[in-house]
Amino acid sequence: MLCHDVRENLSVFLDDELPNDLRDSIVKHLKQCPECLAEKERLSRVTGLVRTLEIPPLESDVFSYVMASIKQKDIDKSYHVFSVMLGLFSILAGGVVTLVYFSPLGQAILALFGSTVKNIIDVGSLIFKISSRSTVGIQGWSISLTLFFGFLLSYYGLRKVLNNTNLGGPLHE
Amino acid sequence: MSTLQEIIRACQHGSTEAFEQLVRQYQQYAFKIAYGILGSDRDAEDTVQEAFIAVYRQIKSLRNEEAFPTWLGKIVTNLCFRKVQNSGKRPTVPLDSIEDLRISNTGPEEAYLALELKQDVHNALLNLPLDYRVVVVLRDIQGYSYSEIADIAGIPLGTVKSRIHQARTLLADLLQPTRNEEEGER
Numbered sequence: 049m050l051c052h053d054v055r056e057n058l059s060v061f062l063d064d065e066l067p068n069d070l071r072d073s074i075v076k077h078l079k080q081c082p083e084c085l086a087e088k089e090r091l092s093r094v095t096g097l098v099r100t101l102e103i104p105p106l107e108s109d110v111f112s113y114v115m116a117s118i119k120q121k122d123i124d125k126s127y128h129v130f131s132v133m134l135g136l137f138s139i140l141a142g143g144v145v146t147l148v149y150f151s152p153l154g155q156a157i158l159a160l161f162g163s164t165v166k167n168i169i170d171v172g173s174l175i176f177k178i179s180s181r182s183t184v185g186i187q188g189w190s191i192s193l194t195l196f197f198g199f200l201l202s203y204y205g206l207r208k209v210l211n212n213t214n215l216g217g218p219l220h221e
Numbered sequence: 222m223s224t225l226q227e228i229i230r231a232c233q234h235g236s237t238e239a240f241e242q243l244v245r246q247y248q249q250y251a252f253k254i255a256y257g258i259l260g261s262d263r264d265a266e267d268t269v270q271e272a273f274i275a276v277y278r279q280i281k282s283l284r285n286e287e288a289f290p291t292w293l294g295k296i297v298t299n300l301c302f303r304k305v306q307n308s309g310k311r312p313t314v315p316l317d318s319i320e321d322l323r324i325s326n327t328g329p330e331e332a333y334l335a336l337e338l339k340q341d342v343h344n345a346l347l348n349l350p351l352d353y354r355v356v357v358v359l360r361d362i363q364g365y366s367y368s369e370i371a372d373i374a375g376i377p378l379g380t381v382k383s384r385i386h387q388a389r390t391l392l393a394d395l396l397q398p399t400r401n402e403e404e405g406e407r
């Protein structure tokens with residue numbers, strides 16, 4: 049084996065990652081070649097120095113920081129989702145309002161919807177023999193329903209946000 | 222005492238207690254790699270924290286529980302790469318200039334390098350080009366096998382071998398510049 053080939057393989061040799069035959073021929077070469085042996089010693093010394101490098105202990109509470117950080121990111125995400133939902137809702141609501149109040153088609157749809165509901169309630173009133181107060185009934189009923197869902201949505205979003213506000217800050221402050 | 226497999230399974234099912242156990246068990250392990258590569262405890266600490274956030278989010282994708290230490294090593298190493306590349310503080314030395322590095326340290330200033338060897342080791346290590354530093358840290362500080370290093374660093378096995386060898390030769394030159402330079406090839 050040539051010195052060059054031996055030297056190329058010295059680190060792999062030191063790490064014991066060589067196939068047996070190659071390792072044996074390097075052992076054999078090292079016994080008769082002081083230069084390669086010296087180089088092996090040199091590399092082995094460096095490796096030893098790196099292996100005994102002092103690593104300071106990690107002092108901080110990694111777990112608490114990681115959990116706080118994950119929670120914070122979740123809040124940011126829920127804020128994001130909440131605002132997107134709110135935005136979509138506004139656009140939708142705005143669209144409906146525009147459609148209903150500014151277009152004849154919307155007026156027609158509203159009238160159709162109103163009369164349908166009115167008829168259903170009328171039928172219901174007939175069944176239960178309740179006097180018909182349907183026109184007022186429709187408006188009050190739909191406003192209540194909208195408000196109810198609006199409150200539900202806001203409550204859900206706010207609760208999610210408020211629940212997670214009180215967090216430990218980052219470790220490095 | 223739970224086994225690593227049990228801890229990881231529990232983490233995958235969302236157990237915070239298991240995750241806490243996992244963090245406490247492996248934080249120093251991750252810190253060793255980050256500190257070896259970055260050379261600053263503050264940067265290493267940040268990297269370990271980021272690494273465990275990634276672990277928390279991605280642990281469900283880990284199929285083989287036994288591979289966790291290597292997987293964690295990969296996450297930490299990737300984050301270190303990103304950190305070094307993003308910070309202008311310690312720019313990475315391109316691989317081509319490795320010869321220049323060798324030459325620049327054979328001048329008259331070389332004597333001071335031989336001073337306190339122990340203290341110099343990390344400095345010398347930090348002077349290695351990033352790709353070389355990483356393989357030495359993974360091998361000699363963390364004790365990974367060559368095939369694990371190939372997996373972690375995403376390089377072929379042959380490259381791992383040659384890079385470790387070049388890195389050590391370079392380190393030896395940086396730390397012991399007084400050796401006789403006549404490398405007679407027979």
Ligand SMILES: [Zn+2]
Nearest residue numbers: 051054081084
């Ligand atoms: Zn020889």
